[in-house]
Amino acid sequence: MIGDIITFRLQEIPPISKLIAEGKSGEDILNLLFDDMDLKIYEKLEVDYVCDCSKERVERALIALGRDELTKLKEEEENIQIECHFCNKKYLFTKEDIENLMK
């Protein structure tokens, strides 16, 4: 029954990879999927979800933030750690990495 609802919602929203590329967080996407459901389902989905994130995907999400946001990030932190909301994998970006993204 719950599976049916998830499948239905997935058809309603853009592909998850597209949302990530647009810079939506895992939480944003889960909210899109489960805006009126119980938190327990969130936890189950995260466990079952096979994450296909990569540094390239995170880079694209960062680029989508725009030059102003990247400049702010760069000024605030020496190294920027981005954590994937789905699998908690951590990606580390140095100042140089961020500068390269801004080119």
Ligand SMILES: [Zn+2]
């Ligand atoms: Zn991930």
